[in-house]
Amino acid sequence: MPMSPTRDLTGSLLLGGVRLSDVVLAAGTPTYVYDLDGIAGQARSLRSALPAGPNAHLIAYSIKANAAGPIVRALAGEGCGADVVSGAELRVALACGITPDRIVYSGVAKQDDELDFAVACGDRGIGAVQIESIEEIARVEARARAAGRRARIGIRVNPNIDLGDATHAHISTGHDDAKFGVRKIDLDRAVQLADGSPWLELTGMTTHVGSKLPTVEPYLEAARILFRTVRRFREAGELRALTFVNTGGGFSVDYGGGPVPRPADFARAVVAEQRAQGLGDLALYVEPGRALVAPFGVLLARVIQPKVTGSARFLMIDAGMNDLIRPALYQARHRIVPLEDPPGRDGAAESVWHVVGPVCESSDDFGKHTLPRDPPASVAILDAGAYGFTMASKYNGRQLPAEVFVRGGVMAGRTERESAETWARKRAMAGR
Numbered sequence: 001m002p003m004s005p006t007r008d009l010t011g012s013l014l015l016g017g018v019r020l021s022d023v024v025l026a027a028g029t030p031t032y033v034y035d036l037d038g039i040a041g042q043a044r045s046l047r048s049a050l051p052a053g054p055n056a057h058l059i060a061y062s063i064k065a066n067a068a069g070p071i072v073r074a075l076a077g078e079g080c081g082a083d084v085v086s087g088a089e090l091r092v093a094l095a096c097g098i099t100p101d102r103i104v105y106s107g108v109a110k111q112d113d114e115l116d117f118a119v120a121c122g123d124r125g126i127g128a129v130q131i132e133s134i135e136e137i138a139r140v141e142a143r144a145r146a147a148g149r150r151a152r153i154g155i156r157v158n159p160n161i162d163l164g165d166a167t168h169a170h171i172s173t174g175h176d177d178a179k180f181g182v183r184k185i186d187l188d189r190a191v192q193l194a195d196g197s198p199w200l201e202l203t204g205m206t207t208h209v210g211s212k213l214p215t216v217e218p219y220l221e222a223a224r225i226l227f228r229t230v231r232r233f234r235e236a237g238e239l240r241a242l243t244f245v246n247t248g249g250g251f252s253v254d255y256g257g258g259p260v261p262r263p264a265d266f267a268r269a270v271v272a273e274q275r276a277q278g279l280g281d282l283a284l285y286v287e288p289g290r291a292l293v294a295p296f297g298v299l300l301a302r303v304i305q306p307k308v309t310g311s312a313r314f315l316m317i318d319a320g321m322n323d324l325i326r327p328a329l330y331q332a333r334h335r336i337v338p339l340e341d342p343p344g345r346d347g348a349a350e351s352v353w354h355v356v357g358p359v360c361e362s363s364d365d366f367g368k369h370t371l372p373r374d375p376p377a378s379v380a381i382l383d384a385g386a387y388g389f390t391m392a393s394k395y396n397g398r399q400l401p402a403e404v405f406v407r408g409g410v411m412a413g414r415t416e417r418e419s420a421e422t423w424a425r426k427r428a429m430a431g432r
């Protein structure tokens with residue numbers, strides 16, 4: 001799988017075959033551009049490593065990574081389901097053609113109206129409301145009883161794995177101090193409550209250890225704990241309605257720091273473990289977000305001006321932490337490259353630029369990058385397809401970035417940027 005983007009012979013940067021300088025002309029900046037064919041191809045390569053056969057697996061795309069309709073539809077077209085964390089994300093999944101059966105719903109503080117909607121979807125409600133606490137079981141049961149329908153649920157097992165420095169503390173979720181999942185000490189009670197309720201059908205056992213896992217090992221370890229738990233309950237005659245085990249998301253992408261395992265590598269490891277533990281009769285669900293979309297999205301920005309003072313060389317661009325918060329929030333590094341890089345430029349014509357955005361915070365900082373000494377007109381921030389637009393804000397009176405969707409080598413769709421006038425009018429009129 002070639003990692004996007006690429007350059008043509010004149011040094012123009014292309015994504016999905018579209019020249020990104022043309023996108024700047026058509027849509028302005030800051031603008032996210034996504035390669036829908038690349039995203040679909042990534043889902044196919046993951047699928048090839050999962051158990052074959054009807055309902056033997058489900059790739060539940062974690063919509064929080066990127067909820068744009070064309071992306072969700074492209075993944076639905078590859079047979080993916082969805083992992084959602086709100087009633088709004090659930091509505092996006094349904095609107096993009098994902099059937100309720102293929103949707104799982106995680107999250108520690110689901111609201112009653114969100115649960116009601118999940119239980120009311122389709123013939124039997126969504127595939128599973130994934131329970132994150134003992135207390136939540138009674139809440140879902142009450143909503144199911146009120147609706148007069150059985151709710152399908154999963155129990156999210158907190159595997160208590162300390163990821164240490166393997167990933168950022170903000171996205172390490174599978175340890176006992178985290179708010180997520182049911183701790184081991186509460187599992188017997190959770191299964192008893194769920195299995196004992198006439199209003200609940202315990203169809204799934206699930207886990208998620210964290211995001212951006214640099215190696216397969218912690219993912220496999222969480223899966224092993226989940227599978228052992230399932231075996232233990234089954235041996236005691238419980239979990240009779242179980243149809244799936246869900247090992248969660250968290251697959252990494254190479255943000256430029258060096259190769260990481262591919263989604264299929266994570267999948268192969270857990271498939272082998274599932275078989276080894278004698279659970280081959282259950283469907284295997286995975287919940288990737290980042291790995292399906294991050295490498296296939298870029299954020300385009302124009303260079304506003306340099307500021308060279310003393311030994312500092314700032315390059316100010318028109319995208320900021322409001323458009324892509326990952327560097328500010330997780331000290332994440334995204335590669336930044338010029339849109340035009342004609343062949344023949346020698347290394348002496350480069351310098352290290354400290355790339356910063358326009359937002360009035362020192363954390364609005366994309367780090368130091370080697371770029372042409374004569375600042376390029378525009379740059380692309382790479383691997384920005386996941387947790388970019390979905391985490392964007394309008395801080396500092398800025399507008400949400402535009403988005404362009406590329407398919408079959410052409411711009412197949414786009415969203416417009418809200419105007420500064422509209423933003424200003426709405427704020428000025430607030431509460432009136």
Ligand code: LLP
Pocket residue numbers: 062065083106171173208210211212248249250251287288289290291326330386387
């Ligand atoms: N399943 C559950 C239950 C999750 O909590 C998450 C992510 C996923 C699946 C998908 O994880 P992924 O495959 O994308 O790693 N904003 C952060 C990432 C937050 C992840 C939250 N949960 C970032 O930009 O790195």
